[in-house]
Amino acid sequence: MDEPMNEAPHDDEAGDGFEDDRLEEELRQAAAILDPVPAEVYRAALEAYALVDLDAKIAGLTFDSLTHGIPVRGVTDAPRMLTFDTGELTVDVEVTPHGMFGQLMPPQAARIEVLGGARTARALDADELGRFTSDDPLSGPFALKVRAGQDVVVTEWLRA
Numbered sequence: 001m002d003e004p005m006n007e008a009p010h011d012d013e014a015g016d017g018f019e020d021d022r023l024e025e026e027l028r029q030a031a032a033i034l035d036p037v038p039a040e041v042y043r044a045a046l047e048a049y050a051l052v053d054l055d056a057k058i059a060g061l062t063f064d065s066l067t068h069g070i071p072v073r074g075v076t077d078a079p080r081m082l083t084f085d086t087g088e089l090t091v092d093v094e095v096t097p098h099g100m101f102g103q104l105m106p107p108q109a110a111r112i113e114v115l116g117g118a119r120t121a122r123a124l125d126a127d128e129l130g131r132f133t134s135d136d137p138l139s140g141p142f143a144l145k146v147r148a149g150q151d152v153v154v155t156e157w158l159r160a
Contacts, residue, residue: 055152056145056152056153056154057086057088057089057151057152057153057154058086058153058154058155058156059084059085059086059089059090059091059144059146059153059154059155059156060084060085060086060156061082061083061084061155061156061158062083062084062085063081063082063083064080064081064082064083064158065078065079065080065081065082066080077097079094079095079096080094080095080096081093081094081095082094082095082158084144084155084156086153088151089104089105089106089146089148089151089153090104090105091103091104091105091144091146091153091155092104092105093144095138095160097137098135098137099133099134099135099136099137099138100133100134100138101131101132101133101134102131102132102133103126103129103130103131103132104126104130104132104146104148105130106130107128107129107130107131108126108128108130108148108149109125109126109127109128109130109148110125110126110130110132110146110147110148111123111124111125111126111146111147111148112124112125112126112132112144112145112146112147113144113145113147114134114136114138114142114144115142115143115144115145115154115157116138116139116140116141116142122134122136126146126148137160138160139160140159140160141157141158141159141160142157142158142159142160143155143156143157143158
């Protein structure tokens with residue numbers, strides 16, 4: 001009852017956020033000490049962010065023989081068939097233990113980068129019929145970045 005009515009507002013009430021910023025920094029420091037982000041997770045996050053291409057169209061997975069295929073009796077190492085689609089471009093890929101090959105539809109020449117997490121991207125060229133091949137086996141997560149003319153298409157990430 002004896003409090004003055006014209007008291008100046010506290011910093012956090014004034015809207016400058018100084019106290020909030022200080023609290024946030026203290027919480028960040030505590031989290032860094034008590035529950036640090038594992039180095040490999042931090043590195044993977046940075047690499048994933050570096051792969052962002054804001055102008056790229058995402059090609060969604062429309063077929064995966066692991067989930068949609070019909071198993072053939074006696075075949076244990078059948079190639080994995082994948083189809084990615086944007087509505088304008090389809091990327092068909094066959095993944096084997098020895099590499100991969102695929103084709104773009106409609107057929108067209110293109111530059112294709114095989115993105116693979118911590119590895120650097122490997123570049124492939126699709127010929128005028130849209131065909132491409134790689135003798136490097138895939139392991140771990142991967143995606144394809146297709147540059148055809150002015151268009152850039154990135155497939156969903158999958159685990160090989």
